[in-house]
Amino acid sequence: MNYQIELRHLHYFLAVAESLHFRKAAERLFISQPGLSTQIKQLEQALHTQLFVRDKRKVVLTPAGEYLKAEVEYLLNHLELTKKQVQHIGNGELGELRIGFLGSAMQQVIPDLLLLLKKRFPKINTTLDELSNTAQLNAILKDKLDLGFVRLSRVPKGVALAPVFEDTFSLVLPKNHSVTVENFKGMQQFKEEEFILFSAAYSPLYYDTVMSICEDAGYVPRVSHKSVHAQTIFKLVENGLGIAIIPTQLQNGFDMAVKFIELRKIKQRAVLSVIWKLDNRNPVLKQGVDLLLRN
Amino acid sequence: MNYQIELRHLHYFLAVAESLHFRKAAERLFISQPGLSTQIKQLEQALHTQLFVRDKRKVVLTPAGEYLKAEVEYLLNHLELTKKQVQHIGNGELGELRIGFLGSAMQQVIPDLLLLLKKRFPKINTTLDELSNTAQLNAILKDKLDLGFVRLSRVPKGVALAPVFEDTFSLVLPKNHSVTVENFKGMQQFKEEEFILFSAAYSPLYYDTVMSICEDAGYVPRVSHKSVHAQTIFKLVENGLGIAIIPTQLQNGFDMAVKFIELRKIKQRAVLSVIWKLDNRNPVLKQGVDLLLRN
DNA sequence: ATAAATGATAACTATGAATTATCAAATTGA
DNA sequence: TCAATTTGATAATTCATAGTTATCATTTAT
Numbered sequence: 248m249n250y251q252i253e254l255r256h257l258h259y260f261l262a263v264a265e266s267l268h269f270r271k272a273a274e275r276l277f278i279s280q281p282g283l284s285t286q287i288k289q290l291e292q293a294l295h296t297q298l299f300v301r302d303k304r305k306v307v308l309t310p311a312g313e314y315l316k317a318e319v320e321y322l323l324n325h326l327e328l329t330k331k332q333v334q335h336i337g338n339g340e341l342g343e344l345r346i347g348f349l350g351s352a353m354q355q356v357i358p359d360l361l362l363l364l365k366k367r368f369p370k371i372n373t374t375l376d377e378l379s380n381t382a383q384l385n386a387i388l389k390d391k392l393d394l395g396f397v398r399l400s401r402v403p404k405g406v407a408l409a410p411v412f413e414d415t416f417s418l419v420l421p422k423n424h425s426v427t428v429e430n431f432k433g434m435q436q437f438k439e440e441e442f443i444l445f446s447a448a449y450s451p452l453y454y455d456t457v458m459s460i461c462e463d464a465g466y467v468p469r470v471s472h473k474s475v476h477a478q479t480i481f482k483l484v485e486n487g488l489g490i491a492i493i494p495t496q497l498q499n500g501f502d503m504a505v506k507f508i509e510l511r512k513i514k515q516r517a518v519l520s521v522i523w524k525l526d527n528r529n530p531v532l533k534q535g536v537d538l539l540l541r542n
Numbered sequence: 543m544n545y546q547i548e549l550r551h552l553h554y555f556l557a558v559a560e561s562l563h564f565r566k567a568a569e570r571l572f573i574s575q576p577g578l579s580t581q582i583k584q585l586e587q588a589l590h591t592q593l594f595v596r597d598k599r600k601v602v603l604t605p606a607g608e609y610l611k612a613e614v615e616y617l618l619n620h621l622e623l624t625k626k627q628v629q630h631i632g633n634g635e636l637g638e639l640r641i642g643f644l645g646s647a648m649q650q651v652i653p654d655l656l657l658l659l660k661k662r663f664p665k666i667n668t669t670l671d672e673l674s675n676t677a678q679l680n681a682i683l684k685d686k687l688d689l690g691f692v693r694l695s696r697v698p699k700g701v702a703l704a705p706v707f708e709d710t711f712s713l714v715l716p717k718n719h720s721v722t723v724e725n726f727k728g729m730q731q732f733k734e735e736e737f738i739l740f741s742a743a744y745s746p747l748y749y750d751t752v753m754s755i756c757e758d759a760g761y762v763p764r765v766s767h768k769s770v771h772a773q774t775i776f777k778l779v780e781n782g783l784g785i786a787i788i789p790t791q792l793q794n795g796f797d798m799a800v801k802f803i804e805l806r807k808i809k810q811r812a813v814l815s816v817i818w819k820l821d822n823r824n825p826v827l828k829q830g831v832d833l834l835l836r837n
Numbered sequence: 838a839t840a841a842a843t844g845a846t847a848a849c850t851a852t853g854a855a856t857t858a859t860c861a862a863a864t865t866g867a
Numbered sequence: 868t869c870a871a872t873t874t875g876a877t878a879a880t881t882c883a884t885a886g887t888t889a890t891c892a893t894t895t896a897t
Contacts, residue, residue, distance in 0.1 A: 296632030311632040337591030526821025
């Protein structure tokens with residue numbers, strides 16, 4: 248009657264809570280549906296609390312289930328980290344740092360950081376994931392990631408943010424555009440152009456900053472296309488579909504038929520920041536952050 | 543060959559890590575010693591890491607085991623809280639606040655706080671534990687306690703501290719002592735007395751403060767006895783074994799044959815503070831702290 | 838030297854996780 | 868409207884493995 252909760256129950260619970268579908272969850276877990284049903288029922292009995300409402304056609308989480316889901320995600324991720332950490336200590340390695348980054352940070356900042364880290368702490372392992380701003384923030388909140396490289400101006404309470412790299416912006420123009428580095432006067436020259444930008448959902452800060460650059464030049468830009476990949480933006484510019492404004496660093500590493508004009512005189516800068524969770528228990532994180540911010 | 547870790551393993555591991563003795567741990571867990579041995583071996587295999595060194599007469603933790611112990615304590619306590627929390631939410635209650643306190647705070651502050659809390663959040667449950675300063679700090683670091691009422695001036699990083707109650711000190715004298723409330727001049731009158739104090743281990747801040755009170759009067763007190771219980775101290779004073787200095791509030795609730803002189807003119811105060819962990823995930827804590835500090 | 842204590846190993850037992858087969862209810866669609 | 872499909876729950880059965888008992892090898896204490 249009084250079951251003991253095991254990690255199995257938590258893993259199963261999470262699968263059902265995510266898919267809200269017993270059969271699909273069972274399939275994902277490589278067990279049969281009746282087995283999953285009984286295990287979930289056991290968990291509910293152990294907690295004396297209903298976690299799902301089964302409505303004979305759809306499954307939904309109760310408020311208690313909703314709460315448990317968030318906590319289980321946290322607990323399981325934390326346990327996963329602990330397992331790795333224990334192994335690292337057993338091997339005489341210091342630990343692992345899980346890093347997320349925006350594509351636009353791969354050009355320069357990330358390689359530099361990794362080299363620095365390897366030099367100072369040769370035994371620290373790293374994992375790298377290219378993720379959007381919001382994906383990184385979520386992963387950090389759930390202890391799936393230790394460190395994120397993002398372009399954000401605000402983060403929720405409990406998360407720290409520190410700028411690590413400042414870049415100018417550059418104009419991206421088709422090769423045959425009448426404006427050149429030599430005859431470039433200012434952004435007011437592009438009042439009538441169509442703009443191609445990174446989408447606001449991908450990076451709200453970037454979007455707002457570009458808007459403010461045009462605003463300072465006295466107009467609101469017409470945005471014809473939005474994309475999340477630099478390469479796509481370059482290709483669109485190359486084909487005369489508009490002009491773009493990008494962080495200067497981004498032009499490296501691509502071989503595109505466009506020309507760049509660095510906007511040194513405008514005040515806006517593309518700021519890359521690190522974010523991490525203040526209550527992160529990974530002992531390696533502190534050293535990584537210290538190292539990063541000492542530059 | 544590749545075992546799945548379960549909570550059972552973690553509970554068993556913790557029992558062995560605490561007793562450093564397989565047979566005793568097995569007894570405590572109500573299972574047989576061989577069963578425990580195999581489960582621990584499974585855990586070690588799952589982690590590919592040795593956790594204990596069995597030296598054919600004694601068992602010790604490896605560094606990796608040491609690390610795991612701390613993390614497992616944290617995880618299991620956190621899971622325990624989560625279970626309660628889920629049940630509370632399921633019952634439409636808000637949650638549970640686990641409070642620790644010094645005996646000397648029970649007189650006034652704790653009952654007041656509890657009444658306030660019950661009034662503002664009728665659905666919050668509380669558990670109360672009388673613990674020493676350091677026991678509270680440890681319990682808070684391990685997520686076994688949410689809120690502690692202590693007399694401390696510093697706390698480790700990651701723990702917050704906020705004063706909530708300030709009390710004057712009072713002299714405790716035997717009934718027949720020549721000094722009375724009427725002819726009391728100052729602490730310099732007690733230069734030659736023996737002092738009975740709370741032990742420094744129990745409350746370092748109290749000890750230092752009493753020392754500084756005598757220092758201000760121009761002498762170093764001779765300390766003849768130390769205790770952790772107010773009642774013991776009163777009893778010793780009553781029997782002429784010395785005099786004492788205590789937070790004034792403490793005299794309430796005891797019916798002792800001693801007299802008290804409140805030291806209103808000296809600058810030192812007995813400060814009671816709340817402490818809590820900044821990364822505590824109990825959603826109730828924030829409301830409790832807010833309520834407390836708003837007074 | 839003998840007795841007591843310790844953790845590991847081997848063989849066995851029995852608990853309960855997981856499977857298969859099936860049901861009842863709800864939905865879909867010809 | 869009625870068969871076909873989809874859903875989670877239930878019942879009976881199987882089987883993996885946690886836990887047991889019995890025993891050993893080694894160390895420590897008397």
